[in-house]
Amino acid sequence: MILVTGGAGFIGSHTGRALHGAGEECVLLQRRAPAIPPRLADLPVAMAQGDITDLDSLRAVGRRYAITGIVHLAITLPWETDDGDAVGTAGRALDGFLNIVRVAQEWGVRRVVVAGTIGVYGGVAVDGALGEDLPLPMRHFHAIPTLKKITELLAGQLAAETGIEIVTARISGTWGPGGHLPDPFFPAPSLAHAAARRGAPDLSGLAHQPYAEDALDLAYVKDTGRALTLLQLAPRLRHTTYNVGSGRATSNAEVIEAITSVEPGFRAELPSRDAAPPRWLDTTRLREDTGFRPEYDTAAAAADYIAWLRAGNER
Template identity: 65%
Template sequence: MILVTGGLGFIGSHVVQALLDAGEECVLVQRRHAEVPAGRFTAPVQLEQADVTDLTSLRDIGARHRITGIVHLAGSMPWPPSSEPSVGAARRALGGLLNIVQVAQDWGVNRVGVASTIGVYSGVTAEGALTEDLPLPMSSPHLIPAFKKIGELLNDHLADQTGIDIVNYRISGTWGPLGHPDPFFPAPELVHAAARGRTPDLSGLRAPAYAEDGLDLCYVKDTGRAIALLQTADKLAHRTYNVGAGRATTNAEVIAAIKTIVPDARIELPAGGTTTHGYLDITRIREDTGYQPVYDTERAAADYISWLRAGHER
């Protein structure tokens, strides 16, 4: 049985479905009490309430289920900001990651996958494909990539010391069903606006969005399948894998794809922005798992709009 932290979340839900499609059983760990929404998954799952920062509650799960693998998608960083003092927040965040590795060792788990981010490449001067072996700057523009870099270093050390196969997922910009507005790119809000017949509200973005801006934009169903493949592969040759589309998608491309479905959508962006885009090299995951994205921009937009028009809030 695969334990998935954050298994009812945005990416987590799609990872769980991909694992179920592969014939795996899953136990989902949520910090707050929750129920599995009707119709969320095509097969039954187990749901446990536990906080990854509470080692005792995690260990209790292992007393009720035989855990053979772990996909850790929850937190491990002090985000979103809270009133908790910064030192305590950092200690809790990193403590949650350490607890996951601890129970993996207790239960004899062979492989633990941990969510990282494309943001760890911020500051890399190389253009084009971003490969996993590129040297990363020590600085970070935001605490999310900062803590993900720290986590990757810890994971490498702990893998050496424990013998557990600890795998980092450097996940690209991800959009699709169950997603929230993203502060770093406008695609989700553009889709929501088109599906609802309104103008997009981009006030939550950290920087203005332009038509020529682009990034490695991966549809969440591809992201979920990629992570499931990494978890279930018989053997992996590396500890870090890029998880993305393997190409840069501009906002103009997203808008064009949306307008094939909603021709009168009011989702224009001003011209401008950067025309040089980094994107994830996915050679490593393709060679080791056979992963290949199946959702191009038009198919992704159509699927996402159909989901929202079916009555789903997000």
């Protein structure tokens, strides 16, 4: 049985569905009351309440279920809280990961797949494909990439000392059912929501002004969940770090074009500029070791997401 931390969340719920599709039983861990979210109501998944920073609550899950693998997607946000305890907050964020490794060792788990982020490549002076072997800048840009880089280093040490296979999945920008609205880093979800309600897009929640030519590796969440499932279930992996994404750069203009193919009356005008050369995740490792291929191109993703929203789903 596979434990998915953050299992009722955005990527977690799609990972649970992909695990079920692969014939695996799974337990979805969430901090709140363990109620199966409506989007998973058709699946025979188990829900468990627990907090990754609370070791006792994790151990309680292991007493109820025979856990054989872990997909660790939950995160304790590593920035200062209202109490002003920045050091304590950073410590709790790291404790969450360490507790997962602790229980994996106690339960005899063979492999833990840990969610990383494309953000660790911030500051890498390379245009084009971003490969896992590129040296990462050891500077602080944002709290989450900083935490993920620290976690990757700890994973290597702990894997060597415990014998657990700890695999980091550096996940690209992801959109689709259950996702963030707005996503502060790219406008695709906001554009899809506008098309679904046949209105004008509200891009005020983005961290920066989006431009038509801006591009990133944009993955549909159903593909992301399936890639994580393949990393968990592959009989043999040759690496400890894998990029998880579409393997190509998608511009905002391409997203608008794809949405317009689904909703011809949709209109969204983004300003133009001379954009930096696009960068995307090199997914060669993922393809070669798991056989992963994205099932959704941008047009198919837009069609699926808009249909989901028009079926009455809020996100």
